[in-house]
Amino acid sequence: MGRRYTGNGTAASGANKTCLNLISAATIRPALYDLVIGSVATPADAAVKWHVARTTAVGTEGSGFTPIALDPGDPASLADYAVAHSSEPTYTSNAVLLQISMNQRNTFRWVAAPGGEMVAPATASNGLGCKTVSVSTGTTAYEVVMFHEE
Amino acid sequence: MSDKKWTALRPKGTSILSGPDGVIEADTLQCVHCGCHWQVQPGSGKLRGFCSRCNGPVCGPQCSECVPMERQLEIMEGSSNGTEVSTSVIWTPGS
Numbered sequence A: 001m002g003r004r005y006t007g008n009g010t011a012a013s014g015a016n017k018t019c020l021n022l023i024s025a026a027t028i029r030p031a032l033y034d035l036v037i038g039s040v041a042t043p044a045d046a047a048v049k050w051h052v053a054r055t056t057a058v059g060t061e062g063s064g065f066t067p068i069a070l071d072p073g074d075p076a077s078l079a080d081y082a083v084a085h086s087s088e089p090t091y092t093s094n095a096v097l098l099q100i101s102m103n104q105r106n107t108f109r110w111v112a113a114p115g116g117e118m119v120a121p122a123t124a125s126n127g128l129g130c131k132t133v134s135v136s137t138g139t140t141a142y143e144v145v146m147f148h149e150e
Numbered sequence B: 001m002s003d004k005k006w007t008a009l010r011p012k013g014t015s016i017l018s019g020p021d022g023v024i025e026a027d028t029l030q031c032v033h034c035g036c037h038w039q040v041q042p043g044s045g046k047l048r049g050f051c052s053r054c055n056g057p058v059c060g061p062q063c064s065e066c067v068p069m070e071r072q073l074e075i076m077e078g079s080s081n082g083t084e085v086s087t088s089v090i091w092t093p094g095s
Helices: B069-077
Strands: A004-012 A017-023 A031-038 A047-057 A060-065 A080-087 A090-103 A107-112 A127-135 A141-149 B013-019 B022-030 B037-039 B047-051 B056-058 B089-093
Touching: A004 A060, A017 A141, A031 A047, A031 A090, A031 A127, A090 A107, A090 A127, A090 B013, A090 B037, A127 A141, B022 B056
Parallel strands: A004 A080
Antiparallel strands: A004 A017, A004 A141, A017 A080, A017 A127, A031 A107, A031 A141, A047 A090, A047 A127, A060 A080, A107 B013, B013 B022, B022 B037, B047 B056, B047 B089
16 A cells, blocks of 8 residues: 545635645656545535546646645655645546535545545646536535545 | 445445435446546446456446556556557446
8 A cells, every 4th residue: 555645625616616636746646545525614505516537737726735644654745735726727628537416515525445546647747636617606615635645 | 324225346436425414325436447436326327338358347438449547547647659449348328
């Protein structure tokens, strides 16, 4: 098993709004194995469609999130996380790895079975982005938590 | 209470959707070519396939060419080209 790390981010939802982007590096293939999506905003009804998809450029992040090693003895992660983009990452067309439609009141979790991880290529600035594709109403903030190994 | 009705014999993941109305759990399968996941949903009407060369499920007609996930990653990394593909998929509706 590779070294495991976690990162999280909060961002407003909307049409094609990235909440959290796992950015690869030229030396490793980060593998996403756990994903949690939820909102702490005042409960309300809003239908949201989420995509986890491949990215090839990082865009402009509002802030970064340094991955936290689950084992404190591990070195710093080679991959990185980006949060709350002012300029969206570039998504590869037809490369949606997971699609979820849910109500704002829901919390979603996806966990990979061993060997079922979503793997990003070992290419700098490539990665896996988690974004809201469409929202029925409002711009409610959502939290996304990712766990990856590398 | 868990209500895991949508299951697969060899799942590649599990999704859990929890909310005021309860919990919905479903297994996910992974395309052996592009690596995407989908919830197992019998009767969905979506056309899925099975690659007899990779010995695993395929997400749809757009992945009918046998380019294994490892090969696709190498193509993305630029260490392999996308030529020399073949088709070896058996289609199974609604899984």
